[in-house]
Amino acid sequence: MQCTVTLLDDAQFECELDKHAKGQELFMQVCDHLNLLEKDYFGLANWETPTSKTWLDPSKEIRKQVPGAVYEFTFNVKFYPPDPAQLTEDLTRYYLCLQLRKDIIRGTLPCSFVTLSLLGSYTAQSELGEYDPEIHGTDYVKELNLATGQTQELEEKVMELHRTYRSMSPAQADMLFLENAKKLAMYGVDLHQAKDLEGVDIMLGVCSSGLMVYKDKLRINRFPWPKVLKISYKRSSFFIKIRPSEQEQYESTIGFKLPNYKASKKLWKVCVEHHTFFRVSTVEPPSSRRFLALGSKFRYSGRTQAQTRQASAEIVRPAPRFTRSASKRLSRNLDGVVGMQKGTRPVSAPVFSQAALAEAGIPVALDQPQTSTPIKTSRKEERKLEVTVETVEPPKTETAAEVKVFEFSNHYPLTRSFCNTIPMKPQEDLLRHHASISELKRNFMESVPEARPSEWDKRLSTHSPFRTLGINGQPPTQGCGMSCAAHACV
Known part of the structure; x- marks a missing residue:
């Protein structure tokens, strides 16, 4: 059985398997080919349509999951980590960056111009290295495929920042790329077409x-997930049972209509896998007492995020040295038509000029291989490199309790949704500007505003026996009324 897998850098991996081989065997061969250890975040997908995919079940035979005799798959990120900084190896973060770039180009990860x-x-810094006018020239970003229908304005802004x-x-x-990409609203959301009970077209996203x-x-x-008690499906209908809130007394069930039975079951499987991976500490082995049990026997059989992090902490090998392949390039012919072609030069590390290295005080070694190295910086230095963000929706604290269907004991913080802003000034000026703003805010909060005397205080003389002093020796304001929570009354 001949299998073909398209990797994240658009390279082809082919292998010959037994006709009864399961999905886990093909997945392990792909991970071994990529030298990938943190493999639980990834999976193999079979695309039925350009917008609809089905994840390959590692516990079942491949030929029973793929219609026809053509076994073609893609290697993709299946579970997007909420905090990519907790990934151990640079290689894992690099593949996550490649996946997010594909999501942006495909349109599944929308983001603003900024x-x-x-x-x-x-992306330009990762693939092209530090800017050098002798190497890159003027319009060097035109070769990169950053977004669908990218404009000249976008390319100029990218070069200005680069x-x-x-x-x-x-x-x-790559780390800074992930730190900003994880704050997008659609980061790691797996979308499914559906309709509500009134027949209105909606999209259900699992994350x-x-x-x-x-x-x-x-x-x-x-x-x-802490508010979901049960998820189920029946024919083409998908149901979720919600835990009652403080104001409610009974549980509520919400239903959705999907295109067919297969789509409903696929959404149910995706929900079970995401809930188990992110919310459960360990996966229990399937029970053998299911002779007369009703319902689906599907259970997530892989490692959870907690188990993956524990295994990643035990990695003792040196940082893997890998070649960063060039992304797809944009080629423009004489008619102005934009085409796609593969880059001719693989980029494995940034191309630094000799002058830039001399200015930085770094000794130049002509025979030194250029590969990626692990980052070991402090949190303060990482904060300096991050971009200022503004919270859109702060998450509310939720009370977690025991779930009927999914028994879990681990709780993970929910991912926030942010709106990014871009620095328009050099980095030193930006940090100095932020420090001055923080100092102004601190001085404003520490200062006590002087109380303005009211008309009644002006009429009273200073030695009047009816006049009393308030806090800090200041005369009290007019009657407390509804604002007693804002100041103390004597």
Whole structure:
């Protein structure tokens, strides 16, 4: 049985397997080929349509999951980590960056012009290295495929930001890329087409924090995993049972209509896998007492996020040295038509000029291989490199209790949704500006505003026996009324 897997850098991996081989055997061969140890975040997908995929079940035979005799799959990120900084190896973060770049180009990860420019500058730093006018020239970003229908304005903004980076390794550029990409609203959301009970077209999104409902590309509802008691499906209908809130007394069930039975079951499987991976500490082996049990026997059989982090902490091998392959390039012919072609030069590390290395005081070694190196920086230095963000929706504290269907004991913080802003000034000026703003805020909070005398205080003389002093020797304001919570009364 001949199997073909398209990797994240668009390379082809082919292997010959037995006709009774299971999905786990093919997945392990792909991970061994990529030298990937943190493999639990990834999976193999079979694309039925350009927008619909089905994940390959590692516990079942491949030929029973794929219709026809053509076994073609793609290697993709299945579980997007809420905090990519907790990944141990640079190789894992690099593959996650490749997946997110594909999501942006495909349109499943929408972002604003500001965020797209920032992410594009980190992509240029990772693939092209530090800017050098002798090497890159003027319009060097035109070769990179950053977004669908990218404009000249976007390319100019990416080059403007890229020219400000100094002594930034490819691993650091990938880390900054992930730190900003994880704050996007659609980061790691697996979308499924559905309809509500009134027949209105909606999209159901499954992610690490729960189940989301979208309408016209806007989120209209959210069901976190701690509030979900049960998920089920029947024919083409999908149901979720919600835990009652403080104001409610009974549980509520919400139903959705999916295109067919297969789509409903696929959504149910995705929900079970995401809930088990992100919310459960360990996976219990399937019970043998299911002779007369009803319902599906499907259970997530892989390692959970907690087990993956524990295994990643025990990795003792040196940082793997890998070649960073060039992304797909944009080629423009004489008619102005934009085409796609593979880059001719694989980029494994940033290309630093001799002058830049001399200015930084770094000795130049002509025979030194250029590969990515692990980042070992303090949290303060990482904070300096991050971009200022503004919270859109702060998560509310939720009380977690025992779930009927999914028994779990581990609780993970929900992913926040952020709106990125881009630095328009050099990094030193930006840090100095932030420090001055913080100092102004601190002085404002520490200062006590002087109380203005009212008309009644002006009429009273200073030695009047009816006049009393308030806090800090200041005369009290007019009657307390409804504002007694804001000041103390004597």
